[in-house]
Ligand SMILES: Cc1cc2nc3c(=O)[nH]c(=O)nc-3n(C[C@H](O)[C@H](O)[C@H](O)COP(=O)(O)OP(=O)(O)OC[C@H]3O[C@@H](n4cnc5c(N)ncnc54)[C@H](O)[C@@H]3O)c2cc1C
């Protein structure tokens with residue numbers, strides 16, 4: 001296939017950071033192969049961004065499509081790379097790849113470790129987000145969300161889940177359980193406009209009254225928090241249904257209480273704020289109470305997949321503290337802390353480098369910068385003759401159907417035609433079997 005000399009790079013993960021990183025390398029003249037767990041490219045831009053943000057999602061898809069069209073770039077979807085995956089990092093080295101750019105996002109689940117996390121009704125936001133965005137196998141999972149639900153956290157993911165609970169589940173009550181105060185919420189005004197019409201403003205004011213002494217104790221003007229939460233009001237979207245949305249500030253989950261394996265209550269503890277290391281932190285007061293909820297959804301960010309096979313820290317894969325190729329002062333180089341040395345040919349970018357950090361634009365920039373570090377590393381090596389035939393043969397030898405760029409094009413055509421037929425803005429197959437059938441591949445093949 002390819003006879004000319006080029007640098008040969010594997011990019012693992014086709015979310016925004018991987019696709020933009022791969023595009024940058026391909027534009028530089030490297031021969032790039034992208035390996036992706038999901039059939040479709042896009043990562044959380046496809047399977048995280050809220051389904052009805054059609055314009056935004058279509059914009060991202062267009063950019064991803066353009067990146068994949070680069071002739072220097074191949075795509076293989078529906079396979080897992082990692083210590084327990086279809087291909088290990090050593091398998092990729094054996095195929096001749098000179099550098100490995102790991103952009104697998106943050107696929108681990110960040111449980112707090114509370115009693116009752118296994119009850120039916122206790123979920124992590126990522127699983128629910130993947131479910132409503134139709135990512136197999138999460139698309140096929142059943143969730144018991146009930147009428148009253150607590151969402152732990154105060155980021156934009158909490159608001160996405162609240163929007164889903166209002167619009168799709170049509171819950172009676174949603175309680176955002178926030179460990180610090182309204183002054184420390186992490187969500188944006190823009191996102192709050194989508195849900196604020198369902199916010200119970202009387203409940204908000206009584207909550208502000210309840211926590212006033214705690215705010216005064218750290219000399220925080222309550223108006224700061226009031227603004228952070230309520231500034232979205234003038235641009236509020238329409239109220240939907242009767243769902244009552246309210247906040248419990250300065251409140252941390254302690255345990256889920258259940259009956260016969262089903263979640264029935266959430267025990268919480270009141271907090272105060274304490275100033276520590278130039279930050280306000282939550283500290284429990286010991287005062288506990290219970291909330292009557294049937295579901296608790298943890299929207300507290302994600303963590304790296306510990307099983308991938310690279311050393312991990314709490315924020316992402318461990319990076320070289322003294323990078324050889326820093327970009328804007330940031331290290332993109334994987335590091336082995338036990339051996340106290342860099343893993344020379346492995347680089348990390350996007351949410352794999354820093355879990356749950358920023359928007360698609362951030363992932364794009366981080367993936368691009370990671371690829372610049374890769375490019376600098378490649379300059380220390382001689383180009384090779386990329387053996388694309390060996391890679392293709394390896395793909396054929398795997399026990400599952402491997403998806404190529406051409407397959408993705410076909411799938412997009414079939415889904416677009418289906419959307420038109422059904423009069424929908426968008427149509428997505430929910431199972432791997434249906435996607436394979438649409439692409440003309442064997443739908444009875446096995447999946448992870
Ligand atoms: C619920 C939610 C909503 C969001 N909404 C918005 C929004 O509205 N607007 C916005 O700008 N940003 C939004 N974001 C943020 C945005 O999605 C992320 O910033 C971005 O997707 C991170 O990109 P990434 O490439 O680093 O990781 P990801 O997008 O997670 O991509 C990782 C890729 O790696 C692949 N992968 C994983 N493990 C393996 C493996 N072992 N082997 C091979 N491949 C693997 C996955 O299949 C995936 O394709 C949202 C995030 C979440 C969680």
Ligand SMILES: NC(=O)c1ccc[n+]([C@@H]2O[C@H](COP(=O)([O-])OP(=O)(O)OC[C@H]3O[C@@H](n4cnc5c(N)ncnc54)[C@H](OP(=O)(O)O)[C@@H]3O)[C@@H](O)[C@H]2O)c1
Pocket residue numbers: 112152153154155156157158160179180184185186187191252253299300301302356357358359
């Ligand atoms: N529409 C959008 O644009 C959109 C939608 C979704 C996500 N995103 C982006 O994706 C990224 C991730 O979002 P995210 O909401 O998952 O993360 P996030 O913004 O970091 O918010 C996480 C929330 O969880 C809380 N939390 C963390 N650990 C906790 C614990 N052990 N107990 C109780 N609470 C805990 C945090 O509180 P503390 O502050 O006290 O730590 C914070 O309120 C963000 O950059 C976000 O903007 C964007």
